[in-house]
Amino acid sequence: MGLIRGAPPSRLPPPAALRPERLVPVAPESENGSVSKDRLEAFSDGVFGFAATLLILGIALPAGHRYVTEHDLRVALFALWPNALAYALSFTMIGIVWQNHHVLSRTIARVDRVTVLLNLILLGITAFIPFATGLLGSYPWSRSAACLYGLTLTASATIFNLLMMHLARSNAFLPAISQRAIHDTAVSYRVAWLTYAVGTMIALASPGISFAFYVGIAIFHLIPRGVDSDAIAP
Template sequence: MQKGRLEAFSDGVLAIILTIMVLEIKVPHGDDFTALKPLLPICLSYVLSFIYVGIYWNNHHHLLSSARQISGGVLWANLHLLFWLSLTPFATGWMGENHFAPATLAVYGVVLLGSGIAYFMLQNCLIAVNGPASPLAHALGHDWKGKVSLVLYGAGIGSSFVLPWLAGAAYVAVALMWLVPDPRIERVLQDHPKPEAQNQL
């Protein structure tokens, strides 16, 4: 199976998700800076979600770049990931409109957790198709960052109704952790160039 259509479709969906999120930010009716104050929670939730979607787009690109082949199972796993990511605008808007209320923080965490699990499943499907000795499997290794992220999402959901600030801190911590460049796949791609790239040398 060719992966070009999968990458193009995923890019299109992620672009639509970002567009929907920014359209949720309504223009204030005032003409001074005080009119922007009510939009601060909305803007903060938008920035956090923009970072998350950007992280997924970046890692999704690297993930598929390192895969030699895909399967029908990979297609469904990818759709599963896109389903959870498509809920991001709703969770983001609800959280921002209600100033990070406990219930909204919990729902936002559920969307993040669902997206994280879906991405983990997509990785495993790609490894199953490409083999445990593939460059992709070698690059991902034990994927401690992915596993720690899922734990932090769960902690955020659990603390939403007890310590809302802790839930927000957990979500921000995961985003910051993934903002740090992760060169694993890039290093493996340099060591194991694609066949078409080798033919061009």
């Protein structure tokens, strides 16, 4: 996907020729990848962080109204509880996406065009979460809002599954990563996809239960348990 802007297929050799990772000695700090992977991570981290912070715009008092008594303001603030809950929920979800992205990124040796494309779609879906969250917070009992929220999470999980399939098929993982580990991770991704799809289905029947279901998933993911598999030995 190098110099893709306007480069017709017959022009592909030039970008290849411009590819510096073949020409320039690789800097010592990028042992298991290239500057390319570093900047992909930096760009992705930026979008994840911005999207998470932008969520706060989903918590807002009705515009154009000025509260004159303490009581009115307090009532209006307490009425924002679904917005606050949706904020906490989505902040957690983006944190989980960031973390999965991080772990996956550390295990791969190659970044090819398809990976970049899927990554871009993942970022686009993640940056969409603030809209879906604001809607869910403002209309917590609406089927449309709960469905859109569930569809957004399901879309994100879909991309993770496609990414996993592509990485496995193209042998993009570091040699040290076992086939067993890849397979088991792929299975866990499929389970996650199913969970979000079920949550979206529930939304059609009962938006409130669906909202509670998403919160349950987030809490389940947050509770540290089992072996501390991310610990870094000193």
